[in-house]
Amino acid sequence: xxxKILNISVDCVVFGYDTNTKSLNLLLIKRYLESExxxxxxxDDYVLTGYHVxxxxxxxxxxxxxxxxxxxxxxxxxKQFKAFGNPDRxxxxxxxxxxxxxxxxxxxxxxxxxxxxxxxxxxxxxxxYKAKWFPIRALxxxxxxxxxxxxxxxxxxxxxxxxxxIIFELLPNKFTINDVQDLYESILGxxxxxxxxxxxxxxxxxxxxxxxxxxxxxxxxxxxxxFSKDIYQKMYHKNYLISI
Amino acid sequence: xxxKILNISVDCVVFGYDTNTKSLNLLLIKRYLESExxxxxxxDDYVLTGYHVxxxxxxxxxxxxxxxxxxxxxxxxxKQFKAFGNPDRxxxxxxxxxxxxxxxxxxxxxxxxxxxxxxxxxxxxxxxYKAKWFPIRALxxxxxxxxxxxxxxxxxxxxxxxxxxIIFELLPNKFTINDVQDLYESILGxxxxxxxxxxxxxxxxxxxxxxxxxxxxxxxxxxxxxFSKDIYQKMYHKNYLISI
DNA sequence: ACTAACAAACGTAATTATGACGTTTATTAA
DNA sequence: TTAATAAACGTCATAATTACGTTTGTTAGT
Numbered sequence: 001x002x003x004k005i006l007n008i009s010v011d012c013v014v015f016g017y018d019t020n021t022k023s024l025n026l027l028l029i030k031r032y033l034e035s036e037x038x039x040x041x042x043x044d045d046y047v048l049t050g051y052h053v054x055x056x057x058x059x060x061x062x063x064x065x066x067x068x069x070x071x072x073x074x075x076x077x078x079k080q081f082k083a084f085g086n087p088d089r090x091x092x093x094x095x096x097x098x099x100x101x102x103x104x105x106x107x108x109x110x111x112x113x114x115x116x117x118x119x120x121x122x123x124x125x126x127x128x129y130k131a132k133w134f135p136i137r138a139l140x141x142x143x144x145x146x147x148x149x150x151x152x153x154x155x156x157x158x159x160x161x162x163x164x165x166i167i168f169e170l171l172p173n174k175f176t177i178n179d180v181q182d183l184y185e186s187i188l189g190x191x192x193x194x195x196x197x198x199x200x201x202x203x204x205x206x207x208x209x210x211x212x213x214x215x216x217x218x219x220x221x222x223x224x225x226x227f228s229k230d231i232y233q234k235m236y237h238k239n240y241l242i243s244i
Numbered sequence: 245x246x247x248k249i250l251n252i253s254v255d256c257v258v259f260g261y262d263t264n265t266k267s268l269n270l271l272l273i274k275r276y277l278e279s280e281x282x283x284x285x286x287x288d289d290y291v292l293t294g295y296h297v298x299x300x301x302x303x304x305x306x307x308x309x310x311x312x313x314x315x316x317x318x319x320x321x322x323k324q325f326k327a328f329g330n331p332d333r334x335x336x337x338x339x340x341x342x343x344x345x346x347x348x349x350x351x352x353x354x355x356x357x358x359x360x361x362x363x364x365x366x367x368x369x370x371x372x373y374k375a376k377w378f379p380i381r382a383l384x385x386x387x388x389x390x391x392x393x394x395x396x397x398x399x400x401x402x403x404x405x406x407x408x409x410i411i412f413e414l415l416p417n418k419f420t421i422n423d424v425q426d427l428y429e430s431i432l433g434x435x436x437x438x439x440x441x442x443x444x445x446x447x448x449x450x451x452x453x454x455x456x457x458x459x460x461x462x463x464x465x466x467x468x469x470x471f472s473k474d475i476y477q478k479m480y481h482k483n484y485l486i487s488i
Numbered sequence: 489a490c491t492a493a494c495a496a497a498c499g500t501a502a503t504t505a506t507g508a509c510g511t512t513t514a515t516t517a518a
Numbered sequence: 519t520t521a522a523t524a525a526a527c528g529t530c531a532t533a534a535t536t537a538c539g540t541t542t543g544t545t546a547g548t
Contacts, residue, residue, distance in 0.1 A: 008252070008329065008353050055351065059329045083327040083355045085252065085303045107299065109252050109353065111327045163403065178525080196507065198526075219524045220514040422496080440536070442497075463495045464543045 009110045010063045011050035011084075011146070013153040014070070016119035016133060017170040017186065019179050024136045024170075024186040025119060026150065027070065029129040031143050045141040048149065049129065050110060063113040070131060072123070077116040077169040081156040084149060085109035114153040116169035136186075154187075161187055165206070168227040174210060176222040177201055206232040253354045254307045255294035255328075255390070257397040258314070260363035260377060261414040261430065263423050268380045268414075268430040269363060270394065271314065273373040275387050291387040292394070293373065294354060307357040314375060316367070321360040321413040325400040328393060329353030358397040360413035380430075398431075405431055409450070412471040418454060420466040421445055450476040 014027035028046040035042055049070045053062040059080065068074055087107055124131055134140060136154065139147075161167050167183055168175075181197050184190075201207055206228045214221040258271035272290040279286055293314045297306040303324065312318055331351055368375055378384060380398065383391075405411050411427055412419075425441050428434075445451055450472045458465040 053329070053353075056331045058331065059327060059353070080326060082324060083303060085297070085355070087300045087302065109297075109303070109355070111329070111353070159407065163407075176525090193507075193509085194525090195509080195527080200505085217524090218516050219522090220516090220526085222525060420496090437537075438496090439498080439538080444534085461495090462545050463493090464497085464545090466496060 007108050008053045008059075009050050009108055010053060010059060010066055011048045011110045011112045011149055012063055012066050012070070013048055013112065013114040013150055014067065015114060015116050015136075015153075015157065015170065016122065017183055018119050018133070019172065019175070019182070021135075022182045022186060024183070025133040026136055026139065027122070027124075027131050028134055028140070028142075029070070029131050043143060045143045046132075046134070046139075047143040048146045049131070053111075059111050063111075063115075067115055070127065070129065071117070071121075072126070073117060073121060077166055078113055079156070079160070080111060080113050082149075082152055083109055083111045084145060086145070110149075112149050112153065114157060116166060118170065118172055120172060158188055165227065165229075165232055168229075171227075173226055174212065174224040175226075176214065176224060178222060205235060251352050252297045252303075253294050253352055254297060254303060254310055255292045255354045255356045255393055256307055256310050256314070257292055257356065257358040257394055258311065259358060259360050259380075259397075259401065259414060260366065261427055262363050262377070263416065263419070263426070265379075266426045266430060268427070269377040270380055270383065271366070271368075271375050272378055272384070272386075273314070273375050287387060289385040289387045290376075290378070290383075292390045293375070296352075297355075303355050307355075307359075311359055314371065314373065315361070315365075316370070317361060317365060321410055322357055323400070323404070324355060324357050326393075326396055327353055327355045328389060330389070354393075356393050356397065358401060360401075360410060362414065362416055364416060402432055409471065409473075409476055412473075415471075417470055418456065418468045419470075420458065420468060422466060449479060 016025045016027060017023070018025060027049075029049055031047050032044050033042045034040060049066055051062070051066050051069075053059060057065070060078070063078060063080070064074060067076060067078075085107065119133065124133065136150075139150070142150070161184070167180060167187075170183060171179055177198050178194070180201060181192055181194060184197075185192055202209075208226050208228050208231075210224045210226060212224045214224065260269045260271060261267070262269055271293075273293055275291050276288050277286045278284060293310055295306070295310050295313075297303060301309070304322070307322060307324070308318065311320060311322070329351065363377065368377065380394075383394070386394070405428070411424065411431075414427060415423055421442050422438070424445060425436055425438060428441075429436055446453075452470050452472050452475075454468045454470060456468045458468065
């Protein structure tokens with residue numbers, strides 16, 4: 001039997017990072033529809049994955065379900081960052097392809113989440129929605145109000161990655177110091193002095209050097225490190241600092 | 245004509261600060277109902293102010309409207325911090341007093357905001373909902389899931405007040421250094437060294453000493469200061485710092 | 489008029505963190 | 519062998535933080 005759906009949806013902003021191209025990416029799905037009568041192209045753009053919330057699930061569960069359908073992954077870092085619900089949200093003609101929404105005369109409110117995952121963990125080809133990674137600096141045309149949702153997710157991520165070590169959710173388990181720096185630079189859109197960054201990061205107790213180096217590079221191979229969540233949590237539990 | 249309402253509501257966590265008692269307070273309204281037949285007390289607790297979102301207003305406008313009805317105030321600092329919508333949210337018998345909700349078979353999702361305002365700006369007596377200030381360390385019994393909403397608002401405020409100078413939204417326009425320290429201590433639940441805090445705050449360009457001192461105190465009267473939002477915005481626009 | 493009490497306000501010294509650079513090292517490709 | 523290049527290490531001046539001690543200005547009580 002089908003689940004009863006609500007006029008409330010979740011939308012998922014899925015961040016991934018490609019250490020090769022040093023690019024912060026978003027996973028988007030294709031939306032395409034042309035009129036059967038006139039052959040007019042009604043929609044041809046990309047959107048975030050999202051779906052209506054079932055009556056018997058929490059908002060968090062709903063977001064987790066949507067991500068699982070998209071990527072097959074569970075247990076990824078997830079943050080609910082904002083609800084969107086302007087009254088004109090359903091006025092857009094393009095929305096008509098979502099037949100479920102038509103069942104309501106009410107407008108839809110969407111609760112937006114972002115996820116952080118390792119690009120390597122996702123098999124994009126296996127996906128039935130034609131999901132595709134896009135560099136955040138070169139996004140395609142976006143449907144609904146998803147441009148705005150993405151921008152606000154990015155802003156929230158900027159602030160959050162400076163306050164908590166969530167950056168490691170986007171990196172492979174073994175990474176180099178420069179991987180971390182490149183990722184910070186991708187997220188924040190700034191340049192960081194490598195020598196100072198390196199010193200600062202290596203001094204963190206929760207950055208563990210491994211007995212391993214990069215292989216298959218044509219330059220001096222870099223030292224590999226891992227992040228210890230355990231040590232972080234033991235040392236930095238509620239370490240508020242007044243900085244303003 | 246009545247506004248059409250949605251099965252989406254806003255709830256407002258209203259923070260105020262009393263410089264005399266040095267207490268961070270919340271503005272709550274009384275909820276009381278007894279059965280006409282059995283005289284059984286159905287509900288007798290306090291709740292956040294909230295209301296359903298009208299079909300033609302944004303979520304932000306809805307929160308602003310609720311705050312205005314409660315306090316008469318507009319243009320207060322406002323932050324949407326989380327949406328709450330567990331499937332059991334309408335199972336609570338106590339909810340039955342909200343007749344509007346019964347019009348829906350759907351559960352309600354509430355978008356929670358917090359507001360920061362100066363206690364002195366609110367005339368509690370003038371309020372038709374019997375609104376009352378409660379110290380956040382001594383809250384009464386709370387209805388619905390409002391205990392949880394308040395806790396999450398408080399956590400968000402802790403982080404936010406360390407990242408941005410929103411603390412001054414809670415203080416009178418003219419304040420002492422110790423007022424600011426006391427407020428930080430109330431919000432964060434920590435103790436701060438007065439001498440170091442004082443030096444740090446006075447060194448901020450946006451903390452302006454006035455040609456005025458406290459009056460009516462029975463000790464050495466303290467210097468009064470004001471916060472210059474202008475100077476802050478000119479100096480601190482997008483000053484990201486990697487700290488982790 | 490003097491003094492105790494007390495919070496406001498100022499001061500200091502050691503340590504740590506930061507910003508802005510210069511130098512050396514290990515590797516591959518030519 | 520060597521040039522090229524990214525990784526890794528080093529230095530120094532300045533700023534910020536931590537952890538305290540001391541002085542000042544006011545009122546209230548004698």
